[in-house]
Amino acid sequence: MSEEQENPQQNPLEPIKSNIPPAEPVQTPPVTPPPFQQQPPFGQFGNGMGQQNLPNATVALILGILSIPACCCYGLGLVFGIVAWVLAGKDIKQYNLNPGAYSLSSLKNTKAGKVCGIIGVILSALYIVALVAMIIAFGWAALRDPELMKELLREKGLK
Amino acid sequence: MLTQQKSDIFDWLSGHLLSCPFKAQFGFDCPGCGLQRSVLALLKGNLVESFKFYPATIPLLALLIFTFIHLKVDFKFGAQLIKLVFTGIAVIILINYIYKIYNHQLIN
Numbered sequence: 001m002s003e004e005q006e007n008p009q010q011n012p013l014e015p016i017k018s019n020i021p022p023a024e025p026v027q028t029p030p031v032t033p034p035p036f037q038q039q040p041p042f043g044q045f046g047n048g049m050g051q052q053n054l055p056n057a058t059v060a061l062i063l064g065i066l067s068i069p070a071c072c073c074y075g076l077g078l079v080f081g082i083v084a085w086v087l088a089g090k091d092i093k094q095y096n097l098n099p100g101a102y103s104l105s106s107l108k109n110t111k112a113g114k115v116c117g118i119i120g121v122i123l124s125a126l127y128i129v130a131l132v133a134m135i136i137a138f139g140w141a142a143l144r145d146p147e148l149m150k151e152l153l154r155e156k157g158l159k
Numbered sequence: 160m161l162t163q164q165k166s167d168i169f170d171w172l173s174g175h176l177l178s179c180p181f182k183a184q185f186g187f188d189c190p191g192c193g194l195q196r197s198v199l200a201l202l203k204g205n206l207v208e209s210f211k212f213y214p215a216t217i218p219l220l221a222l223l224i225f226t227f228i229h230l231k232v233d234f235k236f237g238a239q240l241i242k243l244v245f246t247g248i249a250v251i252i253l254i255n256y257i258y259k260i261y262n263h264q265l266i267n
Binding site: 058061062064065068069070077105108109111112115116119120122123126127 | 189190191194215219222223226229230233235237238239241242245246248249252253
């Protein structure tokens with residue numbers, strides 16, 4: 001009786017033990033290679049495994065950021081902002097046509113450049129709108145002449 | 160000698176700042192006015208004066224330096240952080256300009 005009871009306990013365990021060893025080598029080989037393929041683009045700015053950076057990612061990002069320091073002075077901010085916006089837009093289209101060929105990090109940089117460019121353009125546009133509003137409010141002559149401007153401001157009780 | 164040379168350089172720089180075309184034309188500040196004076200104050204090591212001239216200078220320079228590091232090293236959160244800080248800088252500049260208008264600091 002004791003032998004019969006021990007045997008059914010051992011028997012269900014044995015097939016489980018025998019099942020595990022063949023299952024492990026079957027599962028592991030497909031799992032390990034993908035991490036090696038996926039890691040390089042995140043780690044090394046996309047130069048691994050044949051993934052390229054988008055061509056204008058860096059330029060768009062830097063122009064987008066420079067659109068604020070160059071803002072207003074000589075109207076460069078508006079130009080920088082628009083150029084960054086257009087370049088980034090082109091690159092994002094290019095990425096969407098062939099997502100596998102370009103690295104994800106350069107796409108993120110490009111998108112950041114686009115956002116920065118848009119903000120720079122909005123800031124420049126706001127300034128131009130404010131300028132036009134002042135010209136309408138005070139007239140061109142007053143803006144050219146600081147003394148006249150001060151008088152106008154005193155009349156309106158602003159200063 | 161070295162300190163003398165330094166002060167000479169700063170004198171020369173402060174005499175040769177690019178003048179803002181809008182200010183020359185219209186006689187009042189544009190939203191970018193103060194940036195050069197602020198950078199100059201920062202070069203002299205005067206943080207408070209730099210902030211008073213133009214509050215956005217320090218975050219702006221920090222962002223530029225961070226961007227160059229990010230382009231070399233490629234942080235995972237880098238692009239997102241750049242967007243956030245940039246938006247913050249734009250807000251600072253807008254608030255600064257509105258503050259200037261309300262305090263009549265535009266016409267000097």
